[in-house]
Amino acid sequence: MTGPFPEIEPVRKWADMERVRAIRAATVARRHERLMATAAESIRPFHQRMADLHRRLEMRHLTAAKMHDTHVSRLLRWAVTKEQQAEVPPRYISAVAEMLGARSAGITLLSPEQTEMSVISSDTVAAAAQDLEFTLGEGPVHDATTAGELVVVAADLLPHRWQHYSPAVSRLGVRSLAVAPLGLPETWVGALTVFDPTRTKLAGWLAGALKELADALTHTVLLTEECLAALTDEGVAVTGPAGQLLANADHHAVIHQAAGMVAAQCGCSIEDALALVKARAFVRGERVGTIALQIVEKQLRLDDQ
Amino acid sequence: MGDTDRRGWDAMADLAARFVAEADLACTLAWLADQCAELLGGTAAGVMVIDAQGALDVAAASSGPARELQELEKRHFEGPARDSFHAGRRIDCPDLAEADDRWPRFAPVAQRHGNAALHAFPMALPGRTIGAMTVFLADPGALPGEALETGQTLANLAAIGVGSYRARQNEILAAQLQAALHSRVLIEQAKGLLAERLGIPLDDAFALMRQHARSHGRKLGDIASAVLDGRLILAGEPTE
Numbered sequence: 132m133t134g135p136f137p138e139i140e141p142v143r144k145w146a147d148m149e150r151v152r153a154i155r156a157a158t159v160a161r162r163h164e165r166l167m168a169t170a171a172e173s174i175r176p177f178h179q180r181m182a183d184l185h186r187r188l189e190m191r192h193l194t195a196a197k198m199h200d201t202h203v204s205r206l207l208r209w210a211v212t213k214e215q216q217a218e219v220p221p222r223y224i225s226a227v228a229e230m231l232g233a234r235s236a237g238i239t240l241l242s243p244e245q246t247e248m249s250v251i252s253s254d255t256v257a258a259a260a261q262d263l264e265f266t267l268g269e270g271p272v273h274d275a276t277t278a279g280e281l282v283v284v285a286a287d288l289l290p291h292r293w294q295h296y297s298p299a300v301s302r303l304g305v306r307s308l309a310v311a312p313l314g315l316p317e318t319w320v321g322a323l324t325v326f327d328p329t330r331t332k333l334a335g336w337l338a339g340a341l342k343e344l345a346d347a348l349t350h351t352v353l354l355t356e357e358c359l360a361a362l363t364d365e366g367v368a369v370t371g372p373a374g375q376l377l378a379n380a381d382h383h384a385v386i387h388q389a390a391g392m393v394a395a396q397c398g399c400s401i402e403d404a405l406a407l408v409k410a411r412a413f414v415r416g417e418r419v420g421t422i423a424l425q426i427v428e429k430q431l432r433l434d435d436q
Numbered sequence: 437m438g439d440t441d442r443r444g445w446d447a448m449a450d451l452a453a454r455f456v457a458e459a460d461l462a463c464t465l466a467w468l469a470d471q472c473a474e475l476l477g478g479t480a481a482g483v484m485v486i487d488a489q490g491a492l493d494v495a496a497a498s499s500g501p502a503r504e505l506q507e508l509e510k511r512h513f514e515g516p517a518r519d520s521f522h523a524g525r526r527i528d529c530p531d532l533a534e535a536d537d538r539w540p541r542f543a544p545v546a547q548r549h550g551n552a553a554l555h556a557f558p559m560a561l562p563g564r565t566i567g568a569m570t571v572f573l574a575d576p577g578a579l580p581g582e583a584l585e586t587g588q589t590l591a592n593l594a595a596i597g598v599g600s601y602r603a604r605q606n607e608i609l610a611a612q613l614q615a616a617l618h619s620r621v622l623i624e625q626a627k628g629l630l631a632e633r634l635g636i637p638l639d640d641a642f643a644l645m646r647q648h649a650r651s652h653g654r655k656l657g658d659i660a661s662a663v664l665d666g667r668l669i670l671a672g673e674p675t676e
Contacts, residue, residue, distance in 0.1 A: 387625045391631075
């Protein structure tokens, strides 16, 4: 299909490109699998490892292709129903939620000090849950990047997992969640969290699928020159998957502006100012962004109580 | 230590030093191809290394013909580097005149460029091969064992170097990603701090910082950082 849906064509191309990469990796894997049958005993383990490595690469690119395909389907569904439905096209991150059969999904990008710097959310539930973790300083993203491993928290365990985050996220209607770190074991750059994956899928399937998706996101979207360009030069139009994903990123701009203003008002450090803004949000039961906006619009000062 | 030994040793030391210093990878491999051709007494040498998807690609060649031969291997999926890469072991061809069955496209072209024999050394890492290095010879016959050892050692060193360079590239990218995000955070915080301190709108605070960055040829993130820890005092209204 061409013409009527110009936003869909590039995404289709990304999917095709990933499929070509998958085929290339599979070709190498197959050759080593064949050689294994005839090779001398001593060299067989080598062919086995080469085959395994390239099967993993094949899986990574197939997963990336499926991710792009899912986004294409969502764009198509949106395009044919857009008159009755939402004005804006579906977000790329929603495709990730759909692939895992989850209600919502969110990506949180962290600083080396584990501070949230950017969040991408599929809907308001994911955004609110990510906001809670930012305010409370505990939750799935912190756990996944600290332990460096995937965490699945089923419905019966969620109430007991985190002292503050658990009850708060339950109030949002979230019953279970799963999270996987993004990036490299030496440098985790963030985490992918899915909220309310369908119950039947909460077992091994989910863990496997989430792991593959986190791997594909890391290596085909995040750790790319395109992603770096998208984050560095705001003026440059970035047209690949990273640009699409980051188009919906919230870099907490207002919150950090507010922290700067509070630091000037109170004569304290930025860290303390940020903690003050978060504390005020916690006490008032409001989102940090809401409090920050009031500070930036000069409706609220934190130094004159 | 003989003169040949000495030169081989120097080449290895030099190669290792280049990788440790994180010199440009393409330059290092081009240098390796030159050294390899010279040390082993070949007409030329070429290096092929896998790309991110695991496909063999031309990385360096010591001469135009050698580059053409590597390109041919890539395009037609046949040749000694390819075989060495896939088998994970050295491929010896002491007489290219007898290699037409093995490499129907590659062998005739190689001979036309004045080559009569070749060796391809696998570039292996634990559990996988990441490429191969081919040395072309003007006369038929295999190289002596010592020369083959030198060639394989250079290929091994190159494999370790390329492997660690690649792993490091991902690390660098991850760190740059975090630095880019961090810089955004600092800029917003500095905007807030300046706006409040000078009693000006946020946009003006931003313009003030950007103007300072431009006129001093510095990055906006560095200016923001300096504003935040009090190393830089900006005052007055932006003139833009």
